[in-house]
Amino acid sequence: MTGGMMLLEILVAALLIIGAAFTLIGSYGLLKLDQPMKRLHAPTKASTLGVGSLLLASMIHAFASGDASLHELLVMAFLFVTAPISGNFIAKVHLHRQRGGKELPPPPEEKTWATYAEQ
Amino acid sequence: MSMRLTRKLLPHPLLSALLVLVWCLLINDLSLGTVVFGALLGIVIPMATRAFWPDRPKIGRPARLVSYLLMVIWDIMVANVQVAMIVLFKRNEDMAPNWVVIPLEIRTPEAIAMLAGTITLTPGTVSADLSADGHALLVHALDAPDPEAVRDDIKTRYERRLKEIFE
Amino acid sequence: MIDTALFIAIGALGLAQILAMIRLVIGPHTGDRILALDTMVINAIGLIILLGLYLGTQIYFESALIFAMLGFVSTVALARFVLRGDIIE
16 A cells, blocks of 8 residues: 555545534534524534535545545535525524514614514 | 627526536536536526526626635634534533624625625524615624624625625 | 544444434424434435445435435425425415
8 A cells, every 4th residue: 555545544534533523513512502593503514514524535535546526526515505594594493483583683774684574 | 799699698607607517527527428418508507597597696806706715615614613612612501692783785685695604604603684674684693702793703804805706 | 444434433423313313302492303304414414425435336426415405405495384384485
């Protein structure tokens, strides 16, 4: 085994451990945090980077073993584009539950936030 | 004349390029046949869905957009470590979750969407809502004893750059 | 070395899946359950990728992609159902 291959193997193994650790921390945060809005923070962030580095590991492994493939980039890009949207929708569900939004700070120029506007 | 024909054939050049790229990645191959079929899709799909995309977003400075994206990716990595540390080692009572209101100077929908996405992906903040007229953004911070600092940080770090790129 | 890392990663993701499932069961609100489901989908994508690495094939990539798309669409559909009481208006 050459030195370069060895280096790539170490990189893949490190990325796998980092990705798994972040994913685990995301789920642990989901269970540990005590308010609904706080819970939103842990999984949406930790999981995207977690799965991101797992995909990166898979990509580097494919390059090291000879058949180059880049299509993992698609899953990664898709996750990074959709994570904010689903996070925003879940935040809206939390806001919707506390109707009227009395705990929220009011917006500067007018009366209401968009979630409550049409009611 | 040729300008008009190009506009008709390629209403959204960036979307067409993206479609070709996605097709090649999906097939996981860069042979001539794949690229040609991808180009075919890149022409047909924007034409067929033209009615849903009436205007073309203007990107003033593409180079700035690339450097902005690189900065955001770096911030995401830093953010992940920070949030992981907070989740692992801070007790629930010690955290200071807070709502932050960010008055917006940018008005373009694309820029606001980019800003909201960036905020959700970076340090301990999630964008939750937009005010009814689109002039303020409601952001929840996981651990922010000082909401003003978070607001100023977002405004100077991200919003200023997005304003340069899109407006 | 990669094999050891792979086994640790699979174990960690399995544990993450169980933690998310506990949150799915105890709730307490609908929003929390939707979030738990979303997390479980993301963890499942990770597990599929690890399985592909372990078996040394590229076959599972498509299923990871489809999981990503279905997970996103179902999260949005669930959230929208809670918000509006209707999915397609």
